[in-house]
Amino acid sequence: MTKFARALAGAAPIALFLGLGAAHAMQPATNSFPQPVAINDTIPAPKDVPYPGGTIKLAVDATDVTRGIFTVKEVIPVAEAGKLTLLFPKWLPGNHSPTGQVSKMAGLVITADGKTLPWVRDTIDVYAFHIDVPAGAREITASFQYLSPTTGNQGRIVATPDMLSLQWDCVALYPAGYFVRQIPFEASVTYPKGWKSATALAPGLSGDTVTYPVVDFETLVDSPAIAGRNMVSHELTPGVRLDIAADRPDQLKASPEQIAAHKRLVEQAVKLFGAQHYDHYDFLFTLSDNLGGEGLEHHRSSEDGTDADYFTDWDSSVAARNLLAHEFTHSWDGKYRRPADLWTPDYRTPMQDTLLWVYEGQTQYWGYILQARSGLATKQETLDALASTAAYYQNTPAKAWRTVEDTTNDPSISQRRPKAWTSYQWSEDYYEAGKLVWLDADQLIREKTGGKKSLDDFARTFFGMKDRDWGVLTYRFEDVVAALNSVVPYDWATFLNERIYAVRPEATLGWIARGGYKLDYQDKPTDWWKSREKAREVSDYSYSIGLTIGKEGAISGVFWDSPAFKAGITTGSKLVAVEGRAYDKDLLKSVITAAKGGTQPIHLLVKQGSEYRDVAVQWNGGLRYPTLVKVAKGEAGLDKLLEPKK
Structure with missing residues (x-):
């Protein structure tokens, strides 16, 4: 670890700053000024x-x-x-x-x-x-x-x-x-x-x-x-508890079916990894509209915070139900198995994030798989969530200049501060882009082994040793490649290098066709899309006019090179009116729908700072929401991936 010398120079003579002559400079100072403290210690x-x-x-x-x-x-x-x-x-x-x-x-x-x-x-x-x-x-x-x-x-x-x-x-x-x-x-x-x-x-x-x-x-x-x-605790399996705090007592009331889904989450995770790396585990789950949300992994617990209506508005909370699956997976991926350059002896030594596409990317992957296998979300809801990720990377222009590995620097570069053009800049995309790489790996393994093996076999090999050991076992890139090769021999180093370490203008979407589906767009949002809009308090038109709109017309996102972008609309502006009438989301949807197949632009009144502008958005493609459509007959690769383990 680098040692820093602490040596600060004393203050320069006051006379030099005042422009006094040398004779005056030799006189005693009439005022006493504090001197900088010389720190000669090394930490x-x-x-x-x-x-x-x-x-x-x-x-x-x-x-x-x-x-x-x-x-x-x-x-x-x-x-x-x-x-x-x-x-x-x-x-x-x-x-x-x-x-x-x-x-x-x-x-x-x-x-x-x-x-x-x-x-x-x-x-x-x-x-x-x-x-x-x-x-x-x-x-x-x-x-x-x-x-x-x-x-x-x-x-x-x-x-x-x-x-x-x-x-x-x-x-x-x-x-x-x-x-x-x-x-x-x-x-x-x-x-x-x-x-x-x-x-x-x-x-x-x-x-x-x-x-x-x-x-x-x-x-x-x-x-x-x-x-x-207001708190309650549920035992999910022996030694694993769901500890819940809520704003009000009624928000603690979970149905037996809801608790059963959380029990299956633990059961499916243990079946997947084949070992547990904790002596006990607590989900520290806060349901609040006032406390800040959270999702932070720990070895024997996780901090999980979401909206107060998680249980009481279950049908609308599907987008939030991936949280516990993701953080629980981290007990294996991130806490027990940890990238060598992310392990540090203290909290002063800098971390290096080069393998976050495994630490977070594969955890993101398993979080979605486990939500489906446990029933926290349905198979269709999970497919719709995967479609959303696929659509983003199909359309984002950032993939033409930035590597997934470079985004592992984002925790230090931006520390999750807001960005004006996320679709062009990217922000910690090792999560979602990493998830696509592991989907690709899973479907490739299934294809090469005739469905006999999958990424599940990698999970058991890489994370599933030494049951109940909750130490730290570090790894490097070569260890990931070796574990993949132990499942099925292949040029995994090139596979990962092409998708993680190289600029890749085409999206990593081969898993969709291998899995028996195709990415399509429809004019109605899926239930998962609507749940995510509700959770984010936005209306998302990313794949039509290119806008994401929050409360009271606040424009929270503009997709790079979209119709809205080309019309000069920026994040932080406010949508005031649509075709001369006060904005509301239903009006905007109807106008986008009515313009489909025509030639006339959509006129929006936008307020940017103190300036009002009438903006003509040239878009005639109607509403577009991503979905995965099955094209294979019978049970396909993605179907098998989302099935519960027996």
């Missing part, structure tokens, strides 16, 4: 040895949910006097980027034996804090607040009057110089009175004041907690 590189101080005690007061303020007291034992650097987590697992929330940390005070110790933030790595531990001190105490977002533009809201989400990386400092797996922590939390809580540290539901068992810091960060006024 020690992490070593795989036990932290000599002993167990760190972390106490979090999470009762101020009205203001979203978490108050932290951390007692850190020290083995010796001298220089100590404390680190706030920066490179976060699952985020694949330096997204630690140090900007929301405030009120830091460090004491030893009742005396305040000065601290200095590192001027190069602002996540590091330097302290001089005085002689005789056996421990230091760090106190601070984590000021969580109070509105969505500050970040994800993690505390409401009804529930909270506690991520330990936001409320803990740790000593530099050690692998985080070598630093023991004993954490305790005070939640609001009468609330229940859940975390993999204490399976199932706990009360409002909890002291958790001593674990290493890596395990602690990997074991977030949720708590709420």
